Amino acid sequence: MKLGYVELADDSRYADRGAHSGIVFTDLGRPYQGSQVALEDARAIGRVIGVEFSMEKSTAASGDELVQQISDRVTSGGVHFVLADLPAAALKDLARRLADRPVMFFNISASDDSLRAADCANNVLHTYPSEAMLSDALIQYLVAKGWLQILVLRGPAPEDAATVAALQRSARKFGANIVETRPFLLTNDPRNREQTNIVLMTGGVRYDVVYVADSSGEFGRYVPYETSLPRPVVGTAGLAPTAWSWSWDRDAAVQLQHRYEKVSPPRRMNGADWAAWEAVKAVTQAVMRTRSTDFDAVRTFLFSDKLTLDTVKGNPGSFRAWDHQLRAPVLLSTADAVIERAPLPQYLHQTNVLDTLGIDAPETACRF
Amino acid sequence: MKTRARAVHFGCALVLTVVSSAEARAKDTGYVFVSDEKTNNVAVIDPKQDYKIIKWIPTSHRPRDMKFRDNHTLLYVACGDDDVIDVIDVATLEVADHIPTGPSPEMFELSRDGKALYVSNEEGSSVQEIGIADKIIMREIATGAEPEGIAISADGKTLYVTSEVTDMVHVVDAEAGVVTDNIVVGTRPRRLLLLHDGKELWVSNELSGQVSVIDRAVNRVSTTLDFLPPGFRQADVTPVGMTMTSDGKSAIVALGRANHVAFVDTATRKVETYVLVGSRAWGVALSPDEKTLYVANGLSDDLSIVDVGSRKAVRSVPVGRVPHSVLVDD
Numbered sequence: 001m002k003l004g005y006v007e008l009a010d011d012s013r014y015a016d017r018g019a020h021s022g023i024v025f026t027d028l029g030r031p032y033q034g035s036q037v038a039l040e041d042a043r044a045i046g047r048v049i050g051v052e053f054s055m056e057k058s059t060a061a062s063g064d065e066l067v068q069q070i071s072d073r074v075t076s077g078g079v080h081f082v083l084a085d086l087p088a089a090a091l092k093d094l095a096r097r098l099a100d101r102p103v104m105f106f107n108i109s110a111s112d113d114s115l116r117a118a119d120c121a122n123n124v125l126h127t128y129p130s131e132a133m134l135s136d137a138l139i140q141y142l143v144a145k146g147w148l149q150i151l152v153l154r155g156p157a158p159e160d161a162a163t164v165a166a167l168q169r170s171a172r173k174f175g176a177n178i179v180e181t182r183p184f185l186l187t188n189d190p191r192n193r194e195q196t197n198i199v200l201m202t203g204g205v206r207y208d209v210v211y212v213a214d215s216s217g218e219f220g221r222y223v224p225y226e227t228s229l230p231r232p233v234v235g236t237a238g239l240a241p242t243a244w245s246w247s248w249d250r251d252a253a254v255q256l257q258h259r260y261e262k263v264s265p266p267r268r269m270n271g272a273d274w275a276a277w278e279a280v281k282a283v284t285q286a287v288m289r290t291r292s293t294d295f296d297a298v299r300t301f302l303f304s305d306k307l308t309l310d311t312v313k314g315n316p317g318s319f320r321a322w323d324h325q326l327r328a329p330v331l332l333s334t335a336d337a338v339i340e341r342a343p344l345p346q347y348l349h350q351t352n353v354l355d356t357l358g359i360d361a362p363e364t365a366c367r368f
Numbered sequence: 369m370k371t372r373a374r375a376v377h378f379g380c381a382l383v384l385t386v387v388s389s390a391e392a393r394a395k396d397t398g399y400v401f402v403s404d405e406k407t408n409n410v411a412v413i414d415p416k417q418d419y420k421i422i423k424w425i426p427t428s429h430r431p432r433d434m435k436f437r438d439n440h441t442l443l444y445v446a447c448g449d450d451d452v453i454d455v456i457d458v459a460t461l462e463v464a465d466h467i468p469t470g471p472s473p474e475m476f477e478l479s480r481d482g483k484a485l486y487v488s489n490e491e492g493s494s495v496q497e498i499g500i501a502d503k504i505i506m507r508e509i510a511t512g513a514e515p516e517g518i519a520i521s522a523d524g525k526t527l528y529v530t531s532e533v534t535d536m537v538h539v540v541d542a543e544a545g546v547v548t549d550n551i552v553v554g555t556r557p558r559r560l561l562l563l564h565d566g567k568e569l570w571v572s573n574e575l576s577g578q579v580s581v582i583d584r585a586v587n588r589v590s591t592t593l594d595f596l597p598p599g600f601r602q603a604d605v606t607p608v609g610m611t612m613t614s615d616g617k618s619a620i621v622a623l624g625r626a627n628h629v630a631f632v633d634t635a636t637r638k639v640e641t642y643v644l645v646g647s648r649a650w651g652v653a654l655s656p657d658e659k660t661l662y663v664a665n666g667l668s669d670d671l672s673i674v675d676v677g678s679r680k681a682v683r684s685v686p687v688g689r690v691p692h693s694v695l696v697d698d
Binding site: 045255352353 | 472490491493512513514531532533534535536550552555556575576577601603625
């Protein structure tokens with residue numbers, strides 16, 4: 001069973017990210033090692049069921065090159081399941097161009113809601129949580145706490161606007177209120193102090209909590225303890241919704257973390273690592289349970305309700321039929337503690353509580 | 369007479385502090401031992417004193433599975449974060465010795481001759497055979513990742529070990545020290561229960577929420593048992609700990625996040641009763657007279673006392689943080 005793995009050599013999401021003056025502040029490393037931890041486990045299973053698991057990694061310089069490489073692997077190498085560590089646009093393009101080939105992609109790092117909606121593709125499964133799932137998780141917590149009035153500080157990047165859009169949808173869904181959205185700038189120019197000074201930005205308005213949308217990572221870190229009112233900070237700083245946190249210590253998370261650290265560079269496991277790990281785990285379970293490496297058999301199993309994927313976060317995971325998003329809990333984490341696991345117990349659902357996170361069947365804009 | 373004198377000793381620990389262990393058994397104490405993963409201790413509860421905790425025994429870090437040895441004079445406790453098995457002197461209720469193990473020991477069994485331990489090392493992906501007398505790791509048997517539940521056949525010749533990550537039970541020839549077969553079971557297999565007739569091995573599968581029944585003659589799953597206590601969904605059902613009555617007629621399965629234990633008729637394999645207990649019920653043990661069931665609840669930090677006759681939880685006793693296993697002295 002040969003799996004594929006693709007990434008762009010020049011992926012802007014990883015370019016000098018998280019490092020300032022040589023000090024690393026974020027855990028945004030490439031998630032390849034996460035897949036390798038699951039591959040080790042797959043090999044152990046493979047020895048018993050007589051299947052040899054392996055993975056072929058492709059690093060491409062362009063979208064065209066990606067298509068060529070995957071196409072070749074599908075044709076000559078029998079690769080049918082490919083982990084994709086790609087930005088949304090590149091993944092959308094790749095999936096569209098290989099739509100008539102026997103290949104399934106696992107989106108392991110793009111949270112864009114568009115990939116699960118208008119741009120959804122029949123040959124893509126998402127093990128990484130969507131923006132909608134992440135913001136629903138956070139809003140569930142805020143509403144449960146009674147922190148309903150939210151002041152939003154929004155950065156200039158398109159990703160920041162997307163995060164705020166997801167937050168607005170979640171706030172409507174669960175009954176929270178965005179009192180004001182204030183854009184911030186990354187500059188020291190004193191003429192812009194209304195958009196750079198955190199005390200000024202958080203003054204003159206009443207709120208229960210400050211939400212920061214800062215994909216740059218340069219602003220949000222300084223917001224906690226700097227606000228005009230003594231209020232908690234959430235979003236990309238303070239309490240953040242995430243697919244994974246190294247400090248999660250329940251549901252066998254510690255054992256997974258330690259297996260990760262054995263094979264990884266000196267870095268702790270992050271959300272995309274978890275999604276990569278989970279993708280390999282899904283294929284492994286499908287091969288093990290169907291006793292087949294046949295594309296259609298494995299694919300059918302992945303979409304069936306027989307899949308009970310270990311999310312290492314409590315609830316077993318499975319894929320939503322309407323947009324191919326993996327159902328999985330979301331962690332709400334500070335720098336060194338998981339404060340809560342969503343869905344919170346007070347949110348119920350008619351079929352699966354995990355579907356309180358993200359876009360449910362009646363709301364989906366995805367048409368395969 | 370000797371027995372009576374020792375029983376007195378437990379009530380007057382300050383007076384009699386040193387007792388030679390082999391003959392020092394206090395009969396019929398019915399003490400309940402609960403290992404607490406996060407407070408690094410074993411709570412000793414005396415049911416005869418209204419379930420009072422008569423002693424907190426400090427242990428090495430992260431105590432989990434427990435077994436008695438040498439006619440209940442010693443209590444072994446696997447301590448996962450310090451890679452040791454603590455040896456508790458049951459007479460003094462103190463840790464008297466340590467046996468080093470591989471990384472993160474979780475569950476273990478004693479060989480039938482009592483000379484060796486078989487320990488599953490959760491983070492070492494192996495089972496180690498450790499000689500007790502000289503504390504030497506005699507053999508290491510590779511398993512799938514996160515080995516946990518371990519059982520030994522009545523003749524001591526066969527070991528069974530679950531691997532949580534690879535969804536299988538390894539069958540190990542204990543004499544040769546090799547894996548002779550692998551049985552694919554449900555998702556995330558945790559614990560094992562060998563039925564008295566020797567024909568069946570039950571496996572609790574935490575994530576698929578079932579118990580797989582293995583036919584030992586052919587080493588294959590012959591049937592699976594499903595659970596669904598009232599008011600819960602399949603995804604909440606995460607069975608882990610299991611025990612059974614001495615006549616082998618009833619098995620008890622702790623259902624984890626479904627906060628219930630199930631009483632199962634082993635002959636018909638039907639669930640007779642679901643009993644509501646605490647949060648994330650894992651460890652289970654019966655009192656010697658089998659009138660009482662003790663259930664360790666990992667997320668509510670308490671022990672549920674279940675009256676077996678009426679099949680109702682009659683009270684809850686707070687213990688340490690994250691109680692893992694329960695063991696009852698006779």
